[in-house]
Amino acid sequence: MGNRTPLYEAHVAMGAKMVDFAGWEMPINYGSQIEEHHQVRRDAGMFDVSHMCVIDLRSSRAVDLLRYLLANDVARLTQQGKAIYSCMLNERGGVIDDLIVYYMDPSWYRMVVNAGTRNKDIAWITRHAPSFGVEVEVREDLAMIAVQGPNARAKAQAALGPRIGNAPDLPRFAAVESGQLFIARTGYTGEDGYEIMVQAEQAEELWDAFYEQGVKPCGLGARDTLRLEAGMNLYGQDMDEETTPLVSGLTWTVAWEPDDRSFIGRTILEQQRRDGAPAQLIGLVLEDKGVLRCHQKVFTAAGEGEITSGTFAPSLGRAVALARVPAGDVGECEVEIRGKRHKARVVKPPFVRNGQSCID
Amino acid sequence: MSNVPAELKYTKTHEWVRVESDGSITVGITEHAQELLGDMVFIELPEAGSALKGDQDSAVVESVKAASDVYAPVAGEVVAANELLADNPELVNKAPYGDGWLFSMKPANVDDVKGLLDADAYAAMVAEESH
Numbered sequence: 001m002g003n004r005t006p007l008y009e010a011h012v013a014m015g016a017k018m019v020d021f022a023g024w025e026m027p028i029n030y031g032s033q034i035e036e037h038h039q040v041r042r043d044a045g046m047f048d049v050s051h052m053c054v055i056d057l058r059s060s061r062a063v064d065l066l067r068y069l070l071a072n073d074v075a076r077l078t079q080q081g082k083a084i085y086s087c088m089l090n091e092r093g094g095v096i097d098d099l100i101v102y103y104m105d106p107s108w109y110r111m112v113v114n115a116g117t118r119n120k121d122i123a124w125i126t127r128h129a130p131s132f133g134v135e136v137e138v139r140e141d142l143a144m145i146a147v148q149g150p151n152a153r154a155k156a157q158a159a160l161g162p163r164i165g166n167a168p169d170l171p172r173f174a175a176v177e178s179g180q181l182f183i184a185r186t187g188y189t190g191e192d193g194y195e196i197m198v199q200a201e202q203a204e205e206l207w208d209a210f211y212e213q214g215v216k217p218c219g220l221g222a223r224d225t226l227r228l229e230a231g232m233n234l235y236g237q238d239m240d241e242e243t244t245p246l247v248s249g250l251t252w253t254v255a256w257e258p259d260d261r262s263f264i265g266r267t268i269l270e271q272q273r274r275d276g277a278p279a280q281l282i283g284l285v286l287e288d289k290g291v292l293r294c295h296q297k298v299f300t301a302a303g304e305g306e307i308t309s310g311t312f313a314p315s316l317g318r319a320v321a322l323a324r325v326p327a328g329d330v331g332e333c334e335v336e337i338r339g340k341r342h343k344a345r346v347v348k349p350p351f352v353r354n355g356q357s358c359i360d
Numbered sequence: 361m362s363n364v365p366a367e368l369k370y371t372k373t374h375e376w377v378r379v380e381s382d383g384s385i386t387v388g389i390t391e392h393a394q395e396l397l398g399d400m401v402f403i404e405l406p407e408a409g410s411a412l413k414g415d416q417d418s419a420v421v422e423s424v425k426a427a428s429d430v431y432a433p434v435a436g437e438v439v440a441a442n443e444l445l446a447d448n449p450e451l452v453n454k455a456p457y458g459d460g461w462l463f464s465m466k467p468a469n470v471d472d473v474k475g476l477l478d479a480d481a482y483a484a485m486v487a488e489e490s491h
Contacts, residue, residue, distance in 0.1 A: 032453075033424055034399040221398070221424060289446075291402055291422045312401035312424055338420070338427070 001025070005050035006143045006200040010207050014217050022116035024051040026220055033221030037314040040189055040226055041355050044149035045218035046210050051115040054139040054197060055125065060107045065132040068263055069125065070101070071245055073255035077103035081174040083186060086253055087245045088124070089265030093272070094241035095248065097121050098233065100186060102175045110175075110182070112144075112195075114235050142182075143203035147215055148193035148226075150355060153185075156194050159209040167194065188223065190230025190353050228320065229313045231283060231349025237294060238281065238308045238322050246272045247324065249281035249349070277327055281308065283349040284321045284333060285359055288342045292321035292335060299341065301331030315352045316359070322349065362391040362486070365457055369433070369473060370482035376457065377433045377476055380464070384439050385473060388461040389421060389430060389452065392486050397423040400449040405441035405463055412436060412465065414472065419462050421452060434472035436465040 002025040011018065016027035027048065029036060039045040057065065066074040072086030083102040087095045097117040102110045113121045122138060129136050147156045157164045165178025167185070172192075175184035182197035198206050211217070224234070233239055239248035246254070246269060254269060255261070272278075284307070286292050292310030305325030313320045321335075321344075334341040347359050364370070369377040374393035378386045394400070404420040412418050412432035419430035441463045444451060452460035467473060477485065 029398065032399055034401075034450075225424065289402055290404075291427065293427070312422070314424075 003051070005048055006203040007048045007050060007145075007207055010204050011048065011217070016217070016219060019220070021220055022051065022114075024115055026051060027217070029219040029221045030217050033219060033225070034314045036216065036218035036222035037225050039216045040149045040191055040218060040222065041315050041352070042150070044147060044152040044155045044193070044213075044215045045222070046207070046215045047146040047148070047218050047220075047223055048143075048207075049146050049195065050143040050200075050203065052144060053113045053115060053118040053121070054142050054144070055111045055113060055122070056137040056139060057109045057111065057125075057129070057134050058107055058137065059132070059134040061132045062107065062109045062134050065129055065134045066101060066109060067261055068132075069128060071254045071263060071265065071269070073261060074101060074103060074109065076255065079103075079174070080105055081170070081176050083173050083175060083184065087239075087250060088121070089244070089263070089269075090241055091264060091268075092241075093244040093265040093268030095235070095239045095243060095245065095250075096124055096241060098235050098239070098250075102184065104175070104177070116236060139197075141200055142197045143200045144195060144197045145203065145206060145210070146187055146189075146193065146195045147210055148187045148189040148191045149215075150191060152191065152193035152215065155213040155215050156196070156210065159206075159213045159215070188230075188232060189226040190232070190350060191226075191355065225311050225314055228309050228311050228322070229315055229350065229352040231322075231351060233281075233322070234309055238324075243279075243324075244269060244272060244277065246277040247279040247281065249322070279305070279324050280327050281322055281324050282330060282333075283347045283351065284310075284323050284335065284344040285316075285347055285351070286319040286321075286335065286342060286344050290319060290337050290342060292319040292337075292344070296321075297336040298323045298325055298344070299334045299336070300325045302326040302328035307335065313351060315355075316357055320351045362395055363457070364390070364392075364479045364483045364486075366479045368457070368479060369476040370479065371431065371433045371476055372485065373431050375430060375433050377473060379473060383470060384464050384466050385433070385436075386461050386464045387430075387433060388456055390482070391456045393428075394453050394456045394460075397421060397428055398425045399423055400452045403445040403449045403452065403462070405445065406438045408438050408440050410438045412438060421462075422449075430462060432465065433476060434465070434467045435469065436467040439464045439466055
């Protein structure tokens, strides 16, 4: 039996089909993942993301630890509550994980890392923390619910009442504490919304309160099509320890300045930046009918590559993908599906943002 | 337990077969199969007139989750393919035994159909698989 989140019983009661995900028993859908996808694009849906791992770093030197561990620079966070997205790299510049880190106060940063990388992340951070005198606290006591969609914030506010605190004033990519809740205006769908951390024993009550406001439960299936339409990478598929941010479409997350900041993996990234990275991650839209999938071969003018994430995009009615191909001018692309080559158009992700197609 | 109509024949690979009054057969995938695959987004069907061998992969049903081959239950010639599915692949989810049929065939040998599973045998096989 896998790990279960505090919402496991609620998922089963709501008719979820449960699957194994990184050692966790999680809902893949509650009937139709396409309907759940549309629910988030058009109204409001909620996801149990309690399997993700919350890590608090406490110390006035947490900033120095994070500036050494992360390719993005937390020193850019000057406003309390603001967050950045970053890769955490190994010495070879490969991605150990991608994460969000919130700057809560000068001696408290909060990180959210992936479920599948949890143990190695904790080991990595814990290995480097002592030399900075930073205390690493893994928050096993928290559950997390993501409420996403154009109406998500309004419905969450209605459900929470006064417990919403100052969250209605949050700018994008920022968080605030409100009583025992930690409310962040972040997500993984390309829509507005909140990610809310709550004490595990109170998670179900919160889930039910959202449901009563018409926020429908959505599974990992919809989460994957939503994030891919939004052009967001998935760790383990679009990047891993063998790929750098530069070959993963994540160069924008690397803080090159100040150039004297030493962070793990910097040497390799500088080398790739100077000499040119060997590969690139591109977005593809299939012109024909069919579905793009992980590991399908991609043929470009620059050489052969493969799809790292592919799906049928419900909001577009056609297939889209991220693909890693050799660096250079790719020209016209073709994808091999079951032995036949099909034309695919190269586009710059995202494919969909805030409910609108970005590709036509 | 999903719906397994008594009047149909079945294959081990989750196709259903209905014998029509003119001797042709209609082929689709079972309710159990569509439940496993999830929301359909694309269906590739054989062309009318093409000759199929028994167990030959003859169609592809693609859901958001995976692409899955559909096998010809018996040898024969394709009579028609369900053109509705080009724009409405979700019919396979909504009405797997009705508007979500895939294609029809003229069996090379009518007796081949008799060798397929009946409803009880198919239901027993599904029950076995889910253990």
